[in-house]
Amino acid sequence: MGVEGVRMVEEALRSGCRIEAVLFSESGERYRERLAPLIARPEMAFPVLRTTDRLFEGLADTEHPQGVAALVEPRVTTFDDLVHTPEGACSPLLVVLAGVQDPGNVGTILRTAAAFGATGAAIAASGQSGTASPFSPKALRASAGAALHLSVLSGTPLPILMTQLKVAGFRMLASSVHEPETGEQPLLAPWEVDWCEASALLVGNEGSGLPVEVERSADARIRIPMASGVESLNAAAAAAVLFYEAARQRNSLATRNIQEP
Numbered sequence: 646m647g648v649e650g651v652r653m654v655e656e657a658l659r660s661g662c663r664i665e666a667v668l669f670s671e672s673g674e675r676y677r678e679r680l681a682p683l684i685a686r687p688e689m690a691f692p693v694l695r696t697t698d699r700l701f702e703g704l705a706d707t708e709h710p711q712g713v714a715a716l717v718e719p720r721v722t723t724f725d726d727l728v729h730t731p732e733g734a735c736s737p738l739l740v741v742l743a744g745v746q747d748p749g750n751v752g753t754i755l756r757t758a759a760a761f762g763a764t765g766a767a768i769a770a771s772g773q774s775g776t777a778s779p780f781s782p783k784a785l786r787a788s789a790g791a792a793l794h795l796s797v798l799s800g801t802p803l804p805i806l807m808t809q810l811k812v813a814g815f816r817m818l819a820s821s822v823h824e825p826e827t828g829e830q831p832l833l834a835p836w837e838v839d840w841c842e843a844s845a846l847l848v849g850n851e852g853s854g855l856p857v858e859v860e861r862s863a864d865a866r867i868r869i870p871m872a873s874g875v876e877s878l879n880a881a882a883a884a885a886v887l888f889y890e891a892a893r894q895r896n897s898l899a900t901r902n903i904q905e906p
Contacts, residue, residue, distance in 0.1 A: 646780045649706055649714045651676045656790025657717045658683035664691045665716035670701035673712020706782040719780055722796040727765045728813045735898050736843040737764045738891060743803050743859065744771030744850035745880055751777045752787025753881035754848060755795060761888035762895055765796040769803040774850050807862065810845050819847045819863035820883055822854035832868040840891035841898050851880045
């Protein structure tokens, strides 16, 4: 995939992903000194190319390109990578995007999840709609490079993924926009969930949310309490609220563990 702009190329060089080449235009040469410490590392070993501003503009995805781009191979994530507990984390915390179609929302959710301590992400179709690629130019820009650092698993059908995660001991948490029917499990507020358990948060389509059958198969359904007259939050905004609460609980637990003798 191609990444463009000095910030995005910088993130790619720091991510540990394989870099095939870095390209500077004539005007982009002004950023070479900034990137030199990353490019010059002996383990990197990729070509650094030059082109004209005119040719670069023909390749660029942005309206006003900075003249710096890189060809990057995204990291390959296995299921075992996804469910691994990183050092310093109390448990794995995943976000599963199921039917999030807007690349900007996909990137923003990944950026928010990473900022609040999520350890990985999975991309799946919901059965009603697909999910935008986290490595498309718009999604990458919205994620500010987070998609290059997170373990991101894609290609596994949602029912199979949910089954695998449950077998691995994960609690499946469905963000819900539907009212529970008689006899169904009640909706939980974000602070009523124990986010210190191994958890996977399911985020659905921007308009319709998760399919009802997916919500019913989850271990818990979560809804953010809001003022009357407000129907729902944007998918990315809702994910930010939920992951903030997750981070609050997980950080409180880490602090208690440090203080205890």
